[in-house]
Amino acid sequence: MKIIKIDKKIWSDGVEKSRDSYRLIGPVKDREFHQFRELAKGEQPDMNYKNSRLSPKSIAFPQSETMFIYDLDEKAEEHHIMQDAEKDYSPRAVIGIRPYDAKAFKILDLNFNNSDYQDPYWVNAYNCTTFISLAVNSPDKFDFSTSCATGPFDDSAVDVLLVDYNDSYLAKIMTDKGLAWLNAAGFTTKNGEIDGAVTGVSEAGEDIYEIIEKLKADAESKIRSKISFDKIKEKSILDIFNAPFWEDIAFACLNCGTCTYSCPTCWCFDIQDETNGRKGIRQKNWDSCMTPLFTVHATGHNPRHNDWERTRQRFMHKLKYFQDKYNQGIMCVGCGRCVEQCPANIDIRNICNQMNNGE
Amino acid sequence: MHNPYKPYPVRIDDIQIATEDKSLRTFKFVFLDPEDEERFAYKSGQFAELSIPGQGEIPIGIASSPTEKGFVMFTVFRTGKVTSYLHEMKVGDIMGIRGPLGNWYPWDKLEGKNILIIGGGFAFTTLRSSIKMVLDPPNRKKFGKIDVVYGARTPGMLLYKEELMEWEKRDDINIHITVDSTNDPNWKYHTGFVPTITEKVAPPADNDTYAIICGPPIMIKFTQPVLDKLGYEHDHIIMSLENRMKCGIGMCGRCNIGKELVCKDGPVFTLEQLNKTPREY
Numbered sequence: 001m002k003i004i005k006i007d008k009k010i011w012s013d014g015v016e017k018s019r020d021s022y023r024l025i026g027p028v029k030d031r032e033f034h035q036f037r038e039l040a041k042g043e044q045p046d047m048n049y050k051n052s053r054l055s056p057k058s059i060a061f062p063q064s065e066t067m068f069i070y071d072l073d074e075k076a077e078e079h080h081i082m083q084d085a086e087k088d089y090s091p092r093a094v095i096g097i098r099p100y101d102a103k104a105f106k107i108l109d110l111n112f113n114n115s116d117y118q119d120p121y122w123v124n125a126y127n128c129t130t131f132i133s134l135a136v137n138s139p140d141k142f143d144f145s146t147s148c149a150t151g152p153f154d155d156s157a158v159d160v161l162l163v164d165y166n167d168s169y170l171a172k173i174m175t176d177k178g179l180a181w182l183n184a185a186g187f188t189t190k191n192g193e194i195d196g197a198v199t200g201v202s203e204a205g206e207d208i209y210e211i212i213e214k215l216k217a218d219a220e221s222k223i224r225s226k227i228s229f230d231k232i233k234e235k236s237i238l239d240i241f242n243a244p245f246w247e248d249i250a251f252a253c254l255n256c257g258t259c260t261y262s263c264p265t266c267w268c269f270d271i272q273d274e275t276n277g278r279k280g281i282r283q284k285n286w287d288s289c290m291t292p293l294f295t296v297h298a299t300g301h302n303p304r305h306n307d308w309e310r311t312r313q314r315f316m317h318k319l320k321y322f323q324d325k326y327n328q329g330i331m332c333v334g335c336g337r338c339v340e341q342c343p344a345n346i347d348i349r350n351i352c353n354q355m356n357n358g359e
Numbered sequence: 360m361h362n363p364y365k366p367y368p369v370r371i372d373d374i375q376i377a378t379e380d381k382s383l384r385t386f387k388f389v390f391l392d393p394e395d396e397e398r399f400a401y402k403s404g405q406f407a408e409l410s411i412p413g414q415g416e417i418p419i420g421i422a423s424s425p426t427e428k429g430f431v432m433f434t435v436f437r438t439g440k441v442t443s444y445l446h447e448m449k450v451g452d453i454m455g456i457r458g459p460l461g462n463w464y465p466w467d468k469l470e471g472k473n474i475l476i477i478g479g480g481f482a483f484t485t486l487r488s489s490i491k492m493v494l495d496p497p498n499r500k501k502f503g504k505i506d507v508v509y510g511a512r513t514p515g516m517l518l519y520k521e522e523l524m525e526w527e528k529r530d531d532i533n534i535h536i537t538v539d540s541t542n543d544p545n546w547k548y549h550t551g552f553v554p555t556i557t558e559k560v561a562p563p564a565d566n567d568t569y570a571i572i573c574g575p576p577i578m579i580k581f582t583q584p585v586l587d588k589l590g591y592e593h594d595h596i597i598m599s600l601e602n603r604m605k606c607g608i609g610m611c612g613r614c615n616i617g618k619e620l621v622c623k624d625g626p627v628f629t630l631e632q633l634n635k636t637p638r639e640y
Contacts, residue, residue, distance in 0.1 A: 072413055111612075123360065280412065298439035321617060
């Protein structure tokens with residue numbers, strides 16, 4: 001693994017240059033809050049953003065995505081037969097994504113890309129994306145990512161990890177895909193050599209590694225909140241499901257779904273047809289386990305009729321079912337969005353600890 | 360990459376009213392591309408998403424048997440938006456089918472065993488597929504004694520009546536038909552609820568006898584104690600569940616019971632498995 005130093009003075013030009021071979025996605029301020037979206041020509045990712053309101057999962061799992069188009073006009077050729085919607089899976093780079101938001105893609109990938117079925121919309125969108133991540137030097141008070149097998153400097157799910165260091169970005173090159181973007185941005189030499197032959201690029205020495213390690217340790221030390229879920233794993237599903245605390249936990253919950261929509265690892269979705277005249281589209285839309293419609297049968301019977309049962313479902317899914325099913329930790333990267341945005345102050349950290357330690 | 364969301368185009372080839380109250384219709388579909396029929400190779404107990412452009416999709420158990428070629432068959436109760444629309448469709452109309460989906464009754468494990476099939480109401484569809492499949496001559500010898508208890512509210516609400524009457528005459532299967540009640544003085548079959556009849560006619564429980572149950576929740580609720588009483592072990596009781604579904608491939612997240620997804624890990628579970636999961640169905 002190599003590290004290069006990119007002078008911030010040449011950063012914007014490089015990003016712009018990479019557009020010759022990449023579509024770019026990054027954090028931009030929209031009214032009050034930041035969001036990840038495709039950057040218009042000349043538009044730069046805001047590298048000073050703190051957090052985005054919604055997670056960047058929408059890059060490969062959009063809030064609403066057209067899968068098929070159809071024509072109900074019986075005179076039309078292939079009427080009533082689903083036709084593939086047009087897609088653009090040309091190379092693109094997401095710039096400035098937080099390391100644990102990138103890690104969330106690995107979790108979503110377990111659901112959307114398995115040995116039995118592959119969701120082609122997810123797989124193609126994920127594969128065509130290069131993750132140019134930005135380490136978080138100053139985690140906020142909601143961040144508990146270090147408890148979730150990731151962290152503010154986690155480089156395990158990214159192609160390049162940028163570390164903001166004074167007038168430069170130190171860029172850890174994790175994959176060939178990452179190197180290719182740095183090449184396209186002109187941050188390396190033409191041949192992809194990283195020997196400092198181009199202005200603004202300097203040979204990385206040992207001290208750079210140390211600087212990154214120091215910044216990482218500083219960042220991680222700022223994270224004060226911790227969760228444990230080791231005992232959740234040992235207990236049976238029914239023991240936790242039938243625990244007496246669920247109605248109390250859910251007492252304040254409005255079932256508004258803010259947590260599910262802002263969450264980088266919530267993957268549930270709905271499929272809906274939308275017809276306009278004789279033509280229509282079949283879409284995949286985000287859904288939420290907080291709504292009764294999510295599970296209600298056509299007969300009116302609802303297996304999760306009570307609002308508190310729906311709250312329980314979300315935490316059981318993230319912290320228990322997922323652990324049991326995949327044996328890869330919990331379905332949470334500790335980004336803190338749900339904690340920060342919950343209108344009822346429900347805090348997954350407390351619930352996790354309660355499930356772990358409580359009766 | 361194969362797209363599991365993309366339905367195979369089919370044409371409605373036949374529509375039959377299945378019950379006297381006209382709330383159920385049986386549809387036969389023919390694949391527009393004959394190769395799709397091979398891609399759709401299924402086993403008894405599986406389901407499919409019937410896909411109507413502009414209306415949506417519904418998960419429905421496959422009622423035809425893998426031994427029947429040239430079509431796939433589904434019997435559909437008119438209840439929601441998509442099923443109501445489907446009931447208004449005509450022979451020749453084009454729509455889609457996605458599947459086959461889910462697991463199936465454990466036919467490998469059932470080889471050499473006696474099978475007690477218990478069905479109620481319009482959940483008899485995948486059981487019809489199963490009976491048709493095991494009665495197919497090359498298959499019949501693979502299984503032991505076969506008993507079927509099938510109940511409906513009235514004689515007119517029994518599905519596949521003609522076939523039932525044919526099976527009734529055979530000596531390689533014991534069919535026990537029952538209705539909740541009837542005014543028909545000539546009714547020569549059972550009268551009474553499925554659990555009661557099951558208690559009367561079920562073969563004794565032993566290691567070589569399995570029960571397959573598919574029916575409305577109320578029937579399952581009262582049949583299970585009967586099987587317990589008869590001594591059926593919970594790993595010998597096989598059930599098929601229903602839950603609201605969309606994707607049918609274990610991704611959209613709504614049909615879970617604990618960590619199991621009814622659409623992909625099910626719909627078929629043993630009672631032993633279900634005892635370990637939250638009963639969110």
